[in-house]
Amino acid sequence: MPASSPHPASAAPPILAIGASAGGLAAYRGFLEALPAEVEFAAVLVQHLDPDHHSLLAELLAPHTSLVVHTAADGMRVEAGHLYIIPPGAALAVRGGMLSLSAPAERHGARLPFDFLLRSLAQGPAPERAMAVVLSGSGEDGKEGALALRTRGGFVLAQDPAEADFDGMPRAVIAAGAVDAVLPVAAMAEALLRRLREAPQPAEDDLTPIVALLRERTGQDFTPYKPGTLMRRVERRMALVGCATRAAYTARLREDPAEQTQLVKDLLIHVTSFFRDPEVFEVLAARAIPDLVAAHAPARPLRVWVVACSTGEEAWSLAMLFQEAIAADGRGIQLQIFASDKDADAVAQARQALYPASIAGEVSAERLKAFFVPEENGFCITTALRSQVVFSVQDAITDPPFSRIDFVSCRNLLIYLRPESQARVIGLFRFALRPGGLLLLGAAETIAEAAGFEVAAAGERLWRRTGPAPLPPPGLLARAADGVRPAPRPAAAHREAGWPSCAGASSCSTTPPPASSWMWRGAASMRWARSSGT
Structure with a gap:
């Protein structure tokens, strides 16, 4: 016993x-x-x-x-x-x-x-x-x-x-x-x-040297993250590589590029699936998105921004719901979805638009038939749906946001950020959203009453932008020249190739539809826009 x-x-x-x-x-x-x-x-x-x-x-x-x-x-x-x-x-x-x-x-x-x-x-x-x-x-x-x-x-x-x-x-x-x-x-x-x-190390709770090292060597800045979030992952890596002290691990990290990469992967948190939290998507499909589409003027595109999109499942899930609502509305509203994440590897996977056969447990048979092409080892998003979504590498905290957005989804990013970073991100969302635009947050996330939003659906963490048009958050346009940004990412990470491909997938064309021409509007605005200027 x-x-x-x-x-x-x-x-x-x-x-x-x-x-x-x-x-x-x-x-x-x-x-x-x-x-x-x-x-x-x-x-x-x-x-x-x-x-x-x-x-x-x-x-x-x-x-x-x-x-x-x-x-x-x-x-x-x-x-x-x-x-x-x-x-x-x-x-x-x-x-x-x-x-x-x-x-x-x-x-x-x-x-x-x-x-x-x-x-x-x-x-x-x-x-x-x-x-x-x-x-x-x-x-x-x-x-x-x-x-x-x-x-x-x-x-x-x-x-x-x-x-x-x-x-x-x-x-x-x-x-x-x-x-x-x-x-x-x-x-x-x-x-x-x-x-x-494993014993806690209260005397070694300063992660500044590690954060600075990662910013210098990898271009990833984790300063806005909560110390507890960083601490748990650093201590996990310490245990796995056999470093007993923070100082020993910092020394190892300084000399080991592979460990730098592995720590960054651990710190870039990815928890996602198609239609994750089904009850939230049920409310979106039944009320929120159809109401947004019905109130939308057909003369301009309906613009959606999926923040911290990870490997794309959330963006594609929302794209399906918006396409269904637009089809039911019958006015031919044009849809533009921007999906961004600071992890270039995750964005590259999202652009592939190719997912394993197991997603059949997450996506209904009707939607699999309507929005996917069966492949040998899974399913690929159809060309028609891919033409509506652009993936980009973007840091939601430090990079300028997209603009004139009708719906923002940012689920389970804020819970990892310090309060001041949370406030900045919420300010960016308010700046990005049109009046009356909707913001979807994660189950454990909320917004202060004075932040310029009102509750649209409390249980589903859905908020509506209120009040007059806000001023740009401090430093939004000057940030690229202020000397405090992380080291630049590789050029390939900044390039926003709007059309994902399915490597080795015969049915998934990598050629964008001719009606969808995109152009870069300069680093200062950090956004893609249709060449028509909308």
Whole structure:
């Protein structure tokens, strides 16, 4: 029997989420047998189970671990040294230090129970104390949840695909960049225990040298980001490369361009999918976007700006909704969508417009048929939809914004920024939006009452610009010459090639439609515009 938990009842212990599907039983046994007799975390295990049959998983695993094994029950408090196993036909989450069971919302074949658990940990009060292990399994369950958890400071391990009986789940999280390490099952326990042993370094909380080094060497400026956001990712990289102190890691970083690149990738946070947060898109499709289209004058284009667009899924999702609303309106309104991100690699992927077959679980069959072309390994956005979207490399904080915009989407960027940077970005959005234009934020983001916006849909974090036309935010036009900007990005990163291509995709033409001619209007304005001058 493990020792009693050192965590008081009012404080939940660290949580370890374990997930697998096909081939998972052998992986579970190997993992549990490698754990020490006493651990300071609670483990929650999710397996794909037949909802119509009793599960013997708890009985099968109990002989292989010293953890106290339970079949999870709603309202059960999690305790260190205990293992909780999902029952058949249920969705399992951890909320407020307690297990929460609910009926799955999706049909059996489309359920992603490990994603559901991981998202609950990512959205909880202490995601940085949560850990996850992705073991053998087919499909991609766990990919989105692991990415969300790691983004919020959690720790994620994936089983070495070469060792897994079924490598779909491990490969999916590895390809998504959602893991801290790829290990054989036998080595995972030590990595988890090392993570728990990592002590905070309050005397080394100044990240200024690292931020300055990245700005100088890579052109990426992370000064506007919250210190906690930066700290978690720096400490993760320190642990992975074996640096015990911040000074040692800074020295390593100074001499290692590859580590500079890897740290920047970790700091550039990407959590995205098609129609992410479906309830938000339902409101947009049912009310907000049709109302915006109906009130729009047909003589001018309807302009949309998707900020921090990552690899493009959000931009394409909004493009589909606007195209549907414009078609239903019947007046032939012209649509222009600008999608921007400071990560040139993410923008390059978005321009490809090519996505894996697994998006069929995110995009309805009707929209797949209307807006995608099937390819050998997935789906490519149609040429017609691609003609409406321009992707660009742009820093939403330091670069001038697009202008005369009717709808801005910026979900889950502000939560990573310092308050003064949040205020600047909100000011830029107010400057970019037309009167009455809409601003969509993330679930945990809000706007001060005095910021020049009013609530349009509180639950969906939708805001409407109010008041007279604002003045440009301070430094907006002079910033390019003020001497404080980051080192220039490579020329290719600044070039806004408006037409994404699908490399190797026979059905996805890389030639832009002839009616869509775009021109660069100069670095001072930082925007694309149709050659007609609209």
